[in-house]
Amino acid sequence: MLTTITAKIENNEPINRQEALWLLADADLLAVGKLADGIRKKRHPDNRVTFVVDRNVNYTNVCESKCKFCAFYRDAGSDEAYVLAEAEIFAKIAELVAQGGTQLLMQGGLHPDLKVEFFESLFREIKRQFPAVQNHSLSPAEITHIARLSELTVPETLRRLHAAGLDSVPGGGAEILVDSVRRDISPNKIGWEGWARVMEEAARQGLPTTATMMFGSTETREDIVEHLFRVRALQAEGGSFTAFIPWTYQPGNTELGGKTATGVEYLKVLALSRIVLDNIPNIQASWVTQGARMAQVALFFGANDLGGTMLEENVVAAAGCSFRMSREEMIQLIRGAGFLPVRRTTTYTILEEYT
Template sequence: MTVDLITKISEGARIERAEALALLESADLLPLGRLAADIRWRLHPEPVVTFVVDRNVNYTNICESKCSFCAFYREPGAADGFLLDEEEIFSKIAELVAQGGTQLLMQGGLHPSLKIEFFETLFREIKQRFPSVQNHSLSPAEITHIAGNSGLTVAEAITRLKSAGLDSLPGGGAEILVDSIRQEISPKKIGWGGWAAVMREAARLGMPTTATMMFGSREKAVDIVEHLFRIRELQDEGGSFTAFIPWTYQPGNTELGGKTASGIEYLKVLALSRIVLDNIPNIQASWVTQGAKMAQVALFFGANDLGGTMLEENVVAAAGCRFRMSMEEMVALIQGAGLKAAQRSTLYTILRYS
């Protein structure tokens, strides 16, 4: 890491792909983390770490995509495949609200028979029963699949879902936004252009979104860098990303197998994310895949947010990664780092300090 590059980053200037690749491949962890932390404090001067009280409701595990990195999906007709009925979903949301939760994240597989009417009916009822809950649901791959099943364009599908009560869009299914890698690990899922098209349309309709990256499977450093710059460029075009969440591939019980990225690799990618994504306000630490202690360390490598408490999470858990954290534990974790904890909304409005 040259003095000129350190100075450039410290002065808030944008770095380019070649510089980012050099940082990822050659920079020492601690100096890189310090640069990212400085940017975090420049963007968020108060010593506050935010989190949202939420629940992941996986409405089905039946999926035609059959991604090799996923331990959660089941093929249509599988004995242990499921599709939750409405009352089961409502019961889960009621439990979330009873615990002070404000965000619902509904995601599932690419079910062959679910059309848009299923989601419209469900989302309208959710909005009527639970008006205080932000419906932050469905990945770009799901929306593209729903549109295809229903004979709609992506734009038509998102417009109808928004009208029915979909408030914002999570960035799941991004994995690595490089099609050569996507062809290797998830060949039946939409390509990077399809993912971007959904996010562009959501932003055009005024819907907040987030972006993610799953790394540590088959990609190389150059692919991680390309992913980050594609996210930055989408945001420059008028994107609505409120946060970026990098997380590590979990190989347990998957067809792809292999091993996960190390803690050092995770922290380097997290720090680089904060440096590259100068137009995205928030970087989330992934305690779901890294555990509480690594998430605490991540707060000094560029992260300012710990994401959701996740009253329920099944997809990562299916790969054998079962870190859990209550709201009280999350607050204690943040305070243990010498920082102030704040419960937020999906849109990063502070609801209360702890």
């Protein structure tokens, strides 16, 4: 099987589900890593590893979805529930800009009262005050929720948000794009086709997007493979995914509990992602959940990007997993692995090389 798969990759032919499942379940980790590393070298022969200077601003922690894997959300009546004031949001963005940041990722929960007008007003003012910042915000679940609350269609909602200053849509809330898993871990969230509909519409409207996968909760290997092939199909049908980011479920402080995936499992899934997703240019390693050292190893298992420095991150931290990374630490991390560090924009325009 490995010989057949290797030949396909060398001939730029896509592998099938059966072959992907064999790589995940039965193949040697280093053999899979070698295949993925070869693809990375072919796609990114300049030895660059990219990153973006960004900040996650969680505008609210109130969420009706109540996903079992989430330690961040609070009920609307909780003493710990909040909605950030605009002044506080602008202060956070100003701090990001002062540190040379270019990407703002705003995500929260499915708040019962925040309709499209709230986001239009906020996004317009962000664009007015910080025109150089890429507003890379709101997951498909949030966009669908805003549309429902506002009695609008998803296309109408996206058009209005885009016009107000939304620049691109992150792939949060994908978890596993298999509804049997979603019913188990996030029964109140949109199904996989709902997630896909938002991403298809975003692409139609010219918005760049990313795709993610959270694995290690209750899914099977077959579910992981199905997720990857559904993302690949969405991209083939006109998707605008610039990158794919697999990351591991963090069980701390969650209703779901359980264990997180091992480092070996993470590297296997990461490498398989690079092999299967032959139509997505960038694969991002998750130092946020894996830590700096594992992120370095990931660069030899198919990843060519280390995501953002994340001046602020609250959701994964709520589950007890808190790593931090300054720009200089990111540069040294990439250099330490033998690569050329390159700062980029959200859409992978090169801003600065650190020779």
